[in-house]
Amino acid sequence: MQQNRPNKLLVNDVVLDNDALRVKVHGEWRTIEVKQLALLYLLIDNIGQTVTRDTIITTLWPDIIVSDNSVSQLVVQLRKTLGDNKNKPRFIKTVPRLGYQLIADVSDAPELTETLLAPQVNRPIYWLFAGLIIGMSALQLVNSQIFDTLQTAEYTYQSRLTASPGAEVFLRYSPNGRYLAFSHVGKNQEQFDLSVIDMKTQSLHNLKSTGYSEEAPVWSADGKWLAYYRYDPFSCTVRVFSVENAIEMWRLSPESTLFECDPAHGPLPIFWPTDTALYTQQWQESGIQVKHHEVLSSSGMRISNTTLLPRDIGYLKDINTETGELLFSQLINGKQHLFKGRVEGGNITKRVLSNDTRGPSVWNKEVGSYVFGEHALKSVTQQGDEQLIYQPNGVITDIAVDLQGGHIAHSEGEAQVSLYHFDTRSQSVTAELNAVSSPAKLDIMAEISEDGNWFAFASYGPQRQLGYTQVEIWIKHRQRDTANLLTMLPRNVFPNQLLLSPQGDNLLIVSEAGDVYLINLFSKKLITIIQDFKELRNIYWSDDGRSINYQAKQAAGQWQLWQYSLNELNNRLIERDPLKLERYKPVLAAQNVSFESFQSDVASYLLKHTKNEIDPKQLQASLRLYTPALFNEGIYYVLRQGHQLYLYCYYSQRQENIRIRPIGLYLYDISVSLSLSTDWLGSHILFNRVDGIETDIVLHRFNSARQ
Known part of the structure; x- marks a missing residue:
């Protein structure tokens, strides 16, 4: 359970008082039992995610053997306390055969000053007079210094401008x-x-x-x-x-x-x-x-x-129409750095604004300030002060600022990213693809074992907020109908790569932070095996699946070759001389995206052998979208033609390039990893795709007058 909680939280319109063990529902305080409170906090800690019945039992009854009925009764009691309805839930949603999910909005409970500033609408006139009397009394009770610092909100949520499908x-x-x-x-x-x-x-x-x-x-x-x-x-x-x-x-x-x-x-x-x-x-x-x-x-x-313009600008986000200042981003060490700068004499002078900014960014009305956001809409002043404007329902895809009035419009919503399997031996190229996962979450990082029997993938909700999202790792046997939850990664750990062992019995999980986790598919025990290195690269399994080879660099150090042994459960240094590391590098077909030149080597190979059939620019653009999958006879890759995606295969031995089949559409660039994987014989192909994007435009009014 999370520590250092606020004493009070607001769950939808219910105030939760942790210290007093009570909740305020429809203006009335009610007592909440300790077990109910523990369950509610467990759901809050995993907001938007499914909490399984097993997780509830092990968390709330760690040393007692209880039945599923105990969980059901506790949920019924909590719903009654919150005034929730099972058939039309506003707080707790039942996820059939899995568990429960908190679907409510959670925030810090408003303080007195915030309550005084809350807008009141559609009130009879006599309530207005009563409010004036109460307000005057409040002014005598509350220290006037509080009100010296009060300001009206800089932005006010106005409305949704669109609500149509698509x-x-x-x-x-x-x-x-x-x-x-x-x-x-x-x-x-x-x-x-x-x-x-x-x-x-x-x-x-x-x-x-x-x-x-x-x-x-x-x-x-x-x-x-x-x-x-x-x-x-x-x-x-x-x-x-x-x-x-x-x-x-x-x-x-x-x-x-x-x-x-x-x-x-x-x-x-x-x-x-x-x-x-x-x-x-x-x-x-x-x-x-x-x-x-x-x-x-x-x-x-x-x-x-x-x-x-100079090549080191990167992705141009916006240009200030008054000053000509550029707002642009560059990918550095796996993170999007946001800069502002000017072009002078053929060179770019720049200053970093943020070392990790996700989502769209545009200049704001005030010169030097900007608005950005992916999971939260925020503004940043010229002095670097950050302000939360709005918490979206889903992910922010675009932002526009009215530079005259200061109003902000943004589009927000969710994408459906699902996983599919195609059997090259038995399926017709016109047959419907086999869905491996549901569209309820974003399913990424497709991975197939060498024998083609095991499929692994990561899954997470559209709200990837700090402290509110845990990534799930799922596993599926090819001959079974459904996938099974293998593990939930620790909070704030987001995977960058999945690697199944050659035998398909262990899964390696490489995180964005550079830590490496190992989990056995049968014991389901997740352990950390590599951490505290400055950088990692060239990660791969040994042929017998009993060790993991990787190159690592410590702070102010050089690249070295290390090996983790599953038998001895430890890491040992194999080669410390950087000049000798190349001899340990496997052939291209045995490499993966962790190798520093893998993508460029594969791209160069395909460009060389398909240049007479496919536009090189079109191929390069498509390879940025999907990383190719190598097998013993060739390379599978995806080619984007217009909005249509096609699966191709280049067969190395017979030097033949074949378009296999269409696999879907790609209409709009979103911040989701798309991947392609195959087994060693190339018999089975696993990939994810964006099945749909639903967004609406939301308007926020700029309040020019302040108190």
Whole structure:
């Protein structure tokens, strides 16, 4: 049970008083039994996750043998105390055959000052007078110094702007804040449409619905033009049209093509900070290349000149229209670092803002401040002060700021990422794929044993918040219908790689932090076997599955070869000379993504042998999406063509490249690991895919007046 809890918590609208063993339900205090409180805190510690009956028994009755009925009765009692309904739960949801899940919102209970500031609506006038009398009394009772520090909330949740099935992404405010442009894809659709919301009239206008995919709109600095990406199955263009007349006429405005773009990649954001300057981004072999285009509008909108910006910018997130300052991110040691900077004399001067920023980031209204978030919407001032704006329902996918009014719109929602199995020996290429997991959570890191009998994968909820998410590791035998929960990783441990032993009896789990865990599939005992190294790489099993070889670097040290023995349960140093490490490196077919040059070596091999059949740019883009899977006769890989994903195989011995089958769609880039795995004979293929994205647009009003 978690230590150092707040004395009071707010669970939905119920106040939980830990010290007094009581809860406040509908304005009345009730006593809560110790066992009920222990169960409630166990559910809170695993909010959004299923807590199994076995976990409840071992946690609440560690030294007593009890039956499942004891758990059922305790849940019934807790529901009664909270005023919950089993058939329409607001607090505790029953997960059939597994256990229970807390579905309530949990936060610190409001203090007196917060209660005084809470807005009251739809109250009769006589309650207003009563409130004034009570408020005056409160002012005499509460130290006036408290109110000296009070400020109205800087942002107020306004409303949801959309609520239709599908996803709304690529949000952009017009320069005057009147309009919000975005791309929308409906449920079961394969292409995006271009839409605009008139924020003054709260009306929605569908501008482009051509059967092609219209994505990532951007306004010109003067607000007179709207540009966007248009994708068809074989090409990509950036188009522009006038939006000077009435919004009802925009869809009829003639278009012109600014330039062609790369159809192999999804759209990277375009920025139009001044009337004559347009910035685009394009994936290259070495990373993202940012380009500056001079725009002429004297005789129709066109590009007159293009220059390349320094390569060390990385992913351009935003450009401040007043100062020209760039906001960009770079992947360093597995983490997204956020920077601000300027281009001066062909070089970039930059300063780090954050060493680990996930999700979208944009400049805010106040110069030098920015808004960011993936699992929480936050603002950061120029001085580095961070403020929580909003806790989303799901994951934040896009953010847009009205630089005139300061209002913030963001899209939030959930993705469905499921695991699938394809048997290359017995299944038809047109047959439906075999689902290995359900879409209830995000299932990642597909891994198959060498004999093809065991499947392993990691699973977690969409809310990956610190202290509220535990990643589950699941295992499935190929001939069984369902997967079984193998273990739950310690809190705050997120896996980076799964490696089944050659015999399929042990699973290696490499975490993002560089620690390595080992679990036996039958005893289900999780142990930590490698930790406290600065860096790890080249991790692989020995042929007999009784040891793990890896290279490690200690602080201020050099790379060394180590080995963990399952028989002796210890680590020992094998080779300390960095110049001799290469001799221990296995052949490419026996390597995995932990090897420093694995992905580049595989990419170079495929590019060399498929260049006459597949566009190299398209292949490079697809290899960034899915890491290829090697087996004894060749390489399986996924190729993205438009929004469609196809499974290919290059057979090394006969030098033949074959498209096997379509495996699904990929409409929008989300922060989820996609993986492909196969057994040594290439008979079985395991992969995950994004089955659907559901997002809505949420609006937050900026409160310019403060107390």
